[in-house]
Amino acid sequence: MTHVARYSFIRFLPYAETEEFANVGIVIHAPTARYFDFQLSNKWRRLSGFFDKLDRRVFAQGVAAFAEELARTRDMAAKVAEPWIFDDLVRPREALFRFSAVRAVMTESPQAKLQELFDHYVDHDFATPEYQEKLIEKAIRGVLRREGLGGRFQSAKLGMDGLQFKVPFAELDADGKALRVIKPMHLAYEEPLRILDHGNQWLGRLRHLERVNAMPKSMLLAVTQPPVESDRFGAFEEVRRDLANMGAVFAASNDEEALLRFAQAA
Numbered sequence: 001m002t003h004v005a006r007y008s009f010i011r012f013l014p015y016a017e018t019e020e021f022a023n024v025g026i027v028i029h030a031p032t033a034r035y036f037d038f039q040l041s042n043k044w045r046r047l048s049g050f051f052d053k054l055d056r057r058v059f060a061q062g063v064a065a066f067a068e069e070l071a072r073t074r075d076m077a078a079k080v081a082e083p084w085i086f087d088d089l090v091r092p093r094e095a096l097f098r099f100s101a102v103r104a105v106m107t108e109s110p111q112a113k114l115q116e117l118f119d120h121y122v123d124h125d126f127a128t129p130e131y132q133e134k135l136i137e138k139a140i141r142g143v144l145r146r147e148g149l150g151g152r153f154q155s156a157k158l159g160m161d162g163l164q165f166k167v168p169f170a171e172l173d174a175d176g177k178a179l180r181v182i183k184p185m186h187l188a189y190e191e192p193l194r195i196l197d198h199g200n201q202w203l204g205r206l207r208h209l210e211r212v213n214a215m216p217k218s219m220l221l222a223v224t225q226p227p228v229e230s231d232r233f234g235a236f237e238e239v240r241r242d243l244a245n246m247g248a249v250f251a252a253s254n255d256e257e258a259l260l261r262f263a264q265a266a
Helices: 044-048 056-079 083-089 110-121 129-146 192-211 233-245 256-264
Strands: 003-012 022-030 035-040 097-099 103-107 154-160 163-172 178-186 218-224 248-252
Touching: 003 035, 003 056, 003 110, 022 044, 022 056, 022 083, 022 110, 035 056, 035 110, 044 056, 056 083, 056 097, 103 110, 129 163, 129 178, 129 218, 129 256, 154 178, 154 192, 178 192, 178 256, 192 233, 218 256, 233 248, 248 256
Parallel strands: 178 218, 218 248
Antiparallel strands: 003 022, 003 097, 003 103, 022 035, 154 163, 163 178
């Protein structure tokens, strides 16, 4: 049976003055299925990038109290399958946790839909490392085109024979050899080991280029990095040191000035 389910995003909004928020959960109600439930994230690490000056205890204590409120509403909905229960919960409120405008969806499994919505809108399962690097690539391409440098850099393969890999921005000489390369690199993983793994992947590739005498004259790595005070920053520093020893130059992925200095150099 297909059910109409209504849902709302749970938003953490600690500073009412700026109206900045982060999605931290989903609440969903499908009356015909007698289903009412929620998922609420208590992960502070992702939010610390948004609200770096906020004491994490404010979030931890707030999310624990709000989860209790949601659980009480869920218990009530199990006994009384009335739309007003959902409507009353998601009404506009002045609080740390607020609700988005209500949306509706047709689903055969409200439980599966809740998980799907949570994975996409809260855990951002679409935001893979490849996705992050594509976003950086898109921004770099926009800057190069805006400054009239789009034709100077093109997609190219580096390496020899079967050991080749693609980079999105390379300035080539008359023989097609890469002189300068701009490579987007996502190094803001949640786990330090993944930072090391991704960095070592590119370290191995640069060593291959060095062995076959195919290293570009210069390479800029446009990177995202973890917060300096985080436990992941040490892994990032190790990666940066090793790649810098291979001749790579680092710049923040949003540092247009550094990008243009590199791109405009003779």
